[in-house]
Amino acid sequence: MARTANPENRDRIVRTTRDLIRRNGIQGTTMLEVVKASGGSRGSLYHYFPGGRAEMVEDAVRSAIDEYTAGIEYLATLPAAQAIPLMVEFWRAEAEASDYAAGCPIAAAALGGASDPVPSRLAGEAFAGWIDAFARMLVNEGIPADRARALGTLAIAAVEGAVILGLAQKSSTPMELVADQLVALVDAAQ
Template sequence: MATDARRRLVESTIELVRRRGVAGTGVADLLEHSGTARQSIYKHFPGGKTELIEESVRTAGAWIEQMIEQMAETLSAPEMLHAFVEYWKQVLVSSDYQSGCPIAAAAYGGSEAPGARELARKAFRGWEQRLAEKVIAQGVPARTAESLATTTIAAIEGAVMMSIADRNIAPLNRTYAQLRELLQIHLAAA
């Protein structure tokens, strides 16, 4: 039961940070959304909201990295790119353009939760590494693969934000088209 309250708090924090950012996510909102009692936060997260935010960033970052790793096991680099973009389209549309990336939100909310910013940095680096490894395995030189991975993550994160602002997946679609073309050029050269 105690772990259930902890899990609900973490999941609620991820969802609210995706929608409202770190600063816009208050303790009262977390309690209401998770259906947990106030003492649950301090029982499971003695550091309060800051510790809860950090654990949520750690959890969300690991979950997305695991998703990328699973894609890498069975998909080519172009297929991974497509699947990753489709994942974000589903997030955007199913949330009525309210939910973005919890890792990006944590990076922006660094002044409220400095540890979350560091965890966001680690998550982004982990994603980049997984993507770069996949492209390297397809013959692209390491330096180029690392640059492609950074460009891919940065472009998709930006396109997700633009899609939220536009309330339309068109920015994500245009970004995907350019990333796909860029990836194909480098894979063909390899």
């Protein structure tokens, strides 16, 4: 009798890999850790990811990018004064829920660099798309395109940096300060 693949098992492995990347980075996420944390078997990993660890990590990064990009695209439909605090609140809640142990898997992928070039490239593309989304939002609020792009870049860089500072300091204060300052900058640019 032929065994059929269970997509729920694969999804669980992808979610587990994403969480481990958020906590340990790309280089610190091993197949053995994924097996332990997901409750799966080593054989199931190779069944769902015949390309091994590289394929598993890439799928986890792509999954995170898809989810977070959908959120950013939604936020970009709102006024900046509403969107920026919501984005920061998401990361504050995520950081607090993990007791300041888990950050953005896209930032972790970006840091994979030479040892994991595909996730790093995917992260760069995702960040560029997020900047574009924020720039469109700001242009819709009357900010000139070149200034909107610069502010969009600043917003994504500042929020990602604030998350990292928050994790290091085990505090939401950097995220809250960045949200306030970004809203003030956008208000001043209008």
